[in-house]
Amino acid sequence: MLLNRGDGTFPRDVFHELNDGTSFPGDFAQMITTADVDADGSRDLAVANYFGNGASVLLNDGLGQLGPVTKFSVGSAPEAIAARDWNADGRSDLLVANSNDDSVSVLLNQGSSGFAAALTLPVGDQPAALVAGDFEADGQLDIAVARRSGGVGVGRQGRIGLKYLGS
Numbered sequence: 001m002l003l004n005r006g007d008g009t010f011p012r013d014v015f016h017e018l019n020d021g022t023s024f025p026g027d028f029a030q031m032i033t034t035a036d037v038d039a040d041g042s043r044d045l046a047v048a049n050y051f052g053n054g055a056s057v058l059l060n061d062g063l064g065q066l067g068p069v070t071k072f073s074v075g076s077a078p079e080a081i082a083a084r085d086w087n088a089d090g091r092s093d094l095l096v097a098n099s100n101d102d103s104v105s106v107l108l109n110q111g112s113s114g115f116a117a118a119l120t121l122p123v124g125d126q127p128a129a130l131v132a133g134d135f136e137a138d139g140q141l142d143i144a145v146a147r148r149s150g151g152v153g154v155g156r157q158g159r160i161g162l163k164y165l166g167s
Ligand SMILES: [Ca+2]
Pocket: 035, 036, 037, 038, 039, 040, 041, 042, 043, 044, 059, 060
């Protein structure tokens, strides 16, 4: 991590090891996003771990220092991660595209207890990228995935579930 000194220079960098040698390795960090997952006013990091089949969360202490890695299981071969408030409870949740099992995992933020076990949403062949937004302005969050096999799929939120509309 490179912290901007305010004049466009970066006085230091900090390396954070994601692989702690457990059965849930964090190597092959495929994509990273930021969100204030613990609602303390500073943005934290969330990483999609391709070989670990998980998402790693590192909390920011507010001074740019990251705490220990906490890992949460998702589907197989996660390639993309985004942070949005999927269930509209005011807490940032994590959306992870799993390319090997054709799904998006939704990790709902439980506050101080971390994230609940992932919900699995089928999205079609090999999602390699994902974005979330309210595409038709109905007040509910939607997901679009880019498939490695070709095409783009869009799903609509039903609060927790997902109604998949196809490509
Ligand atoms: Ca935070």
